[in-house]
């Protein structure tokens with residue numbers, strides 16, 4: 001695929017889907033410093049992890065699965081290994097503190113997210129400089145509707161995820177090890193400006209793109225932001241962290257597209273460089289979260305409050321999954337909580353479920369349920385409630401002025417059709433619309 005064709009791919013990818021589909025992910029794939037080293041109480045750490053595993057029943061530690069011998073050496077030679085940030089040394093064992101999974105790894109073990117390993121008593125990430133997918137997306141595809149609308153975002157992912165969502169759209173990368181998406185053999189390839197005239201599909205798996213390369217590529221493509229997306233940036237924290245830091249120095253914005261399952265200390269650390277976050281609020285009770293996503297609502301809502309306290313621009317998405325998260329009373333409780341804790345200007349996107357992964361037997365979400373969810377949100381007092389993945393549904397993705405009710409931005413899938421906004425204010429009544437509007 002030559003570079004011109006890649007530009008074409010960008011247009012072709014503007015399809016009525018949220019996030020990149022797994023087919024797109026494959027087709028388009030181009031394919032410490034803050035470590036907390038301490039001893040602490042070994043007993044309490046082990047006890048915590050055991051309790052967590054017992055509670056969820058879903059914490060997966062891959063015993064003895066760290067790469068060894070030639071694979072480990074090849075990974076190191078490529079620069080795709082880096083010592084983890086935010087972890088504890090517990091004698092020869094290690095505990096990762098990046099997300100609430102708090103994986104404890106014995107030497108030779110691999111983590112729940114599949115990206116981290118204990119080698120000789122140190123925690124390493126295998127997901128550094130080795131994206132399995134990258135792409136140029138409209139920022140509306142994240143979706144972010146109130147953040148630099150109409151702009152492009154250089155978007156990338158590695159393998160791995162901290163969750164096990166039954167409905168995952170991108171399970172072919174999120175539920176894979178780095179070694180299943182990348183190949184460290186053969187001639188090294190590095191993707192950075194000047195951009196290559198052509199990239200052969202077979203070369204993509206060998207491609208390296210280190211943090212400084214990502215920023216240089218985003219600049220070369222005139223993308224004002226970089227999105228850490230498609231799989232889960234918490235699972236490639238060190239790579240995202242270093243890239244965010246360099247991007248900030250270059251005045252490029254950073255966007256996390258995340259499930260929100262991140263430890264508060266790790267979030268505050270990377271958060272100083274993050275400008276916007278699109279966060280999945282996947283349901284509104286713990287039982288559903290365990291069952292559908294292997295996560296905890298309690299952890300996510302604390303992180304939402306932390307994001308808010310840091311002043312990061314956030315937008316929420318709620319995938320309405322039939323029989324799991326389509327209950328009006330759950331949606332009403334969620335919206336009430338949002339108004340109370342994040343405020344009425346907090347945008348929320350209700351997204352239509354499509355049968356995927358382990359829920360391929362379920363139907364798509366009926367449109368009337370989505371419209372009902374939007375109405376519940378508006379009745380609760382939320383000013384900006386959208387419906388995604390339903391092309392052609394009137395006003396599904398229109399931003400209305402909360403004062404005069406006139407449309408201020410109309411969208412058609414990812415394209416902006418009408419703008420009635422100046423300096424972030426409604427042109428009709430001068431009411432400030434919440435968001436980051438420098439494009440207008």
Ligand code: SF4
Pocket residue numbers: 096097098099100101102103111112113114115116161162234235
């Ligand atoms: S980021 Fe990965 S290794 Fe760290 S605690 Fe979470 S799942 Fe475990």
